[in-house]
Amino acid sequence: xxxxxxxxxxxxxxxxxxxxxxxxxxxxxxxxxxxxxxxxxxxxxxxxxxxxxxxxxxxxxxxxxxxxxxxxxxxxxxxxxxxxxxxxxxxxxxxxxxxxxxxxxxxxxxxxxxxxxxxxxxxxxxxxxxxxxxxxxxxxxxxxxxxxxxxxxxxxxxxxxxxxxxxxxxxxxxxxxxxxxxxxxxxxxxxxxxxxxxxxxxxxxxxxxxxxxxxxxxxxxxxxxxxxxxxxxxxxxxxxxxxxxxxxxxxxxxxxxxxxxxxxxxxxxxxxxxxxxxxxxxxxxxxxxxxxxxxxxxxxxxxxxxxxxxxxxxxxxxxxxxxxxxxxxxxxxxxxxxxxxxxxxxxxxxxxxxxxxxxxxxxxxxxxxxxxxxxxxxxxxxxxxxxxxxxxxxxxxxxxxxxxxxxxxxxxxxxxxxxxxxxxxxxxxxxxxxxxxxxxxxxxxxxxxxxxxxxxxxxxxxxxxxxxxxxxxxxxxxxxxxxxxxxxxxxxxxxxxxxxxxxxxxxxxxxxxxxxxxxxxxxxxxxxxxxxxxxxxxxxxxxxxxxxxxxxxxxxxxxxxxxxxxxxxxxxxxxxxxxxxxxxxxxxxxxxxxxxxxxxxxxxxxxxxxxxxxxxxxxxxxxxxxxxxxxxxxxxxxxxxxxxxxxxxxxxxxxxxxxxxxxxxxxxxxxxxxxxxxxxxxxxxxxxxxxxxxxxxxxxxxxxxxxxxxxxxxxxxxxxxxxxxxxxxxxxxxxxxxxxxxxxxxxxxxxxxxxxxxxxxxxxxxxx
Numbered sequence: 082x083x084x085x086x087x088x089x090x091x092x093x094x095x096x097x098x099x100x101x102x103x104x105x106x107x108x109x110x111x112x113x114x115x116x117x118x119x120x121x122x123x124x125x126x127x128x129x130x131x132x133x134x135x136x137x138x139x140x141x142x143x144x145x146x147x148x149x150x151x152x153x154x155x156x157x158x159x160x161x162x163x164x165x166x167x168x169x170x171x172x173x174x175x176x177x178x179x180x181x182x183x184x185x186x187x188x189x190x191x192x193x194x195x196x197x198x199x200x201x202x203x204x205x206x207x208x209x210x211x212x213x214x215x216x217x218x219x220x221x222x223x224x225x226x227x228x229x230x231x232x233x234x235x236x237x238x239x240x241x242x243x244x245x246x247x248x249x250x251x252x253x254x255x256x257x258x259x260x261x262x263x264x265x266x267x268x269x270x271x272x273x274x275x276x277x278x279x280x281x282x283x284x285x286x287x288x289x290x291x292x293x294x295x296x297x298x299x300x301x302x303x304x305x306x307x308x309x310x311x312x313x314x315x316x317x318x319x320x321x322x323x324x325x326x327x328x329x330x331x332x333x334x335x336x337x338x339x340x341x342x343x344x345x346x347x348x349x350x351x352x353x354x355x356x357x358x359x360x361x362x363x364x365x366x367x368x369x370x371x372x373x374x375x376x377x378x379x380x381x382x383x384x385x386x387x388x389x390x391x392x393x394x395x396x397x398x399x400x401x402x403x404x405x406x407x408x409x410x411x412x413x414x415x416x417x418x419x420x421x422x423x424x425x426x427x428x429x430x431x432x433x434x435x436x437x438x439x440x441x442x443x444x445x446x447x448x449x450x451x452x453x454x455x456x457x458x459x460x461x462x463x464x465x466x467x468x469x470x471x472x473x474x475x476x477x478x479x480x481x482x483x484x485x486x487x488x489x490x491x492x493x494x495x496x497x498x499x500x501x502x503x504x505x506x507x508x509x510x511x512x513x514x515x516x517x518x519x520x521x522x523x524x525x526x527x528x529x530x531x532x533x534x535x536x537x538x539x540x541x542x543x544x545x546x547x548x549x550x551x552x553x554x555x556x557x558x559x560x561x562x563x564x565x566x567x568x569x570x571x572x573x574x575x576x577x578x579x580x581x582x583x584x585x586x587x588x589x590x591x592x593x594x595x596x597x598x599x600x601x602x603x604x605x606x607x608x609x610x611x612x613x614x615x616x617x618x619x620x621x622x623x624x625x626x627x628x629x630x631x632x633x634x635x636x637x638x639x640x641x642x643x644x645x646x647x648x649x650x651x652x653x654x655x656x657x658x659x660x661x662x663x664x665x666x667x668x669x670x671x672x673x674x675x676x677x678x679x680x681x682x683x684x685x686x687x688x689x690x691x692x693x694x695x696x697x698x699x700x701x702x703x704x705x706x707x708x709x710x711x712x713x714x715x716x717x718x719x720x721x722x723x724x725x726x727x728x729x730x731x732x733x734x735x736x737x738x739x740x741x742x743x744x745x746x747x748x749x750x751x752x753x754x755x756x757x758x759x760x761x762x763x764x765x766x767x768x769x770x771x772x773x774x775x776x777x778x779x780x781x782x783x784x785x786x787x788x789x790x791x792x793x794x795x796x797x798x799x800x801x802x803x804x805x806x807x808x809x810x811x812x813x814x815x816x817x818x819x820x821x822x823x824x825x826x827x828x829x830x831x832x833x834x835x836x837x838x839x840x841x842x843x844x845x846x847x848x849x
Contacts (some may be wrong), residue, residue, distance in 0.1 A: 746779030
């Protein structure tokens with residue numbers, strides 16, 4: 082078997098695995114933060130491909146025959162497979178082998194470059210996981226590469242410029258062993274031909290001008306400098322091998338010392354590190370052996386071991402690929418479970434509110450129970466801020482949650498769970514005190530994945546409960562923090578998915594608790610004016626007051642209630658990359674009940690809305706969630722759309738709302754986009770339609786409520802759709818905000834002093 086076949090196999094494997102790694106990276110880099118492992122593996126396979134191509138290009142193993150001068154004659158020698166290095170099969174002749182030495186030196190250089198890159202990948206990933214500074218690691222890598230390049234260029238250039246050469250002036254023939262007559266040239270590397278069957282013409286042999294004999298000059302690549310030849314020989318190999326072995330030992334230490342939270346961050350390496358151990362061990366064996374054993378002495382075994390190492394590394398990379406795909410699928414399932422949990426929580430809360438009960442204790446219990454169940458943790462609690470003392474007091478505890486301060490046990494006292502909970506409930510935590518107080522002070526979550534390594538977390542009852550992980554999120558309305566939601570566990574580290582769940586539940590809890598608190602304040606004071614004010618605050622907190630700044634579209638909206646507080650609601654979800662979800666609802670009724678329905682709609686929509694979910698399916702889930710929980714005279718018309726401005730594609734679903742008004746600038750015409758569907762909240766199980774359209778530059782989409790088109794003047798005439806279209810056509814070149822303001826000015830000018838009985842809500846979306 083031709084030994085170069087091994088290098089071809091390695092190159093093919095490297096190409097296939099490199100493509101797989103880079104495709105994985107490109108596919109997942111925007112979806113997860115851990116996809117850069119595929120970029121690192123792609124880099125390793127590129128190095129393998131490059132070194133394999135170099136070995137093939139220099140005919141690494143093709144120096145079996147060698148010509149040299151002896152007694153003014155040309156001699157062709159047969160190489161003996163020596164251990165230290167090959168020797169000629171000529172009595173008393175052991176000349177130097179510069180070609181062999183140069184190619185073996187190139188092999189050592191390329192392998193050292195590969196190991197620098199390989200060790201850098203694993204050491205850098207470990208340092209990043211520890212959040213250490215990695216600038217020194219990068220600098221060390223480049224210093225090694227520069228040093229290696231200087232050595233390689235110096236030796237290579239001096240060898241290539243060698244003046245030592247042999248000129249063959251006749252077709253040398255020699256019978257050695259089982260070999261037939263041979264002729265050897267080095268015009269394109271070392272060649273071997275059989276004069277009895279092969280035509281020498283293709284080898285472009287030169288003819289001497291004075292003689293008719295064939296001739297060719299062969300460079301021996303001997304620099305003539307003893308120090309350079311010494312580096313190319315055993316000493317240089319020893320230094321380069323020691324270099325490689327040290328780097329691999331550091332890589333082994335980086336891999337083997339992953340545990341605890343670091344192992345979670347490097348889970349793909351940690352799960353497969355046994356394969357890496359075997360691979361690195363094989364490489365160490367090959368490299369140490371290369372200091373003394375010539376690659377001829379072991380036949381194909383030398384290359385077979387190297388190929389086996391590559392196969393093991395490819396198995397490692399493929400297992401990382403498989404486990405990553407499996408984890409992505411689990412993450413999708415986890416998100417679905419998180420969404421279902423939030424929807425169930427909103428259903429439970431809606432049922433409580435729908436039954437006319439505004440018991441804050443019951444609502445808080447539902448929220449904390451959902452957190453503990455969703456995160457599968459040991460305990461969770463909610464602290465609410467006292468309005469008088471401004472201290473945090475425990476409102477509810479599920480499971481076991483340790484006190485924030487250490488305490489002494491009285492003689493004969495047994496530390497049971499009930500004693501621990503009572504101690505926790507007795508604490509009054511000042512803002513800024515401890516981790517919980519810092520959350521209340523800063524309004525930012527605190528996530529400690531491994532409390533055993535974080536000195537900021539105080540273990541107050543280590544003999545009873547040794548906390549391993551901690552999450553605390555603020556409960557706030559706008560910029561006011563009024564509580565803290567926290568969970569702990571004593572068996573594992575919380576993952577990012579757990580943080581996402583608790584943060585989402587905390588947001589929903591903050592909205593619900595704040596509205597319940599406001600409503601209870603209304604009931605306690607029994608003031609109708611206060612009800613309108615609180616409901617107005619609810620509505621204001623739900624309505625966006627700033628809009629996304631995108632390069633493909635612009636948007637502006639407003640909502641003006643007819644009597645202090647209304648039932649209209651608009652919202653958007655910016656997914657980034659010029660992709661956005663936009664919605665508008667008109668809730669029946671007024672006051673706090675309508676505002677609370679708006680809270681439900683907003684919370685559920687923000688939970689279930691995604692780029693992967695059809696608009697009709699989103700409204701179906703919204704309807705099924707709230708229809709069984711609200712009373713019959715409470716419902717809402719609505720319009721929901723997804724807009725991809727990069728491609729100009731809009732999908733939409735209408736739930737009994739007014740059709741979307743779309744102005745086509747290129748045609749100077751209007752279209753009205755509508756689908757089948759009835760208002761949400763009336764009955765479950767109904768189906769909604771869905772449709773698609775495209776928008777071009779300058780097109781304008783307008784969502785509105787009947788307070789705009791049905792606004793009446795003193796003569797009981799309606800403003801109408803035609804009037805709104807005239808304004809849009811006249812302002813087609815203006816920004817979205819100016820178009821909205823001009824429509825509002827038109828409505829006000831039309832109605833003059835006539836009182837209005839419906840909310841005026843308008844949203845303008847314009848394609849840039």
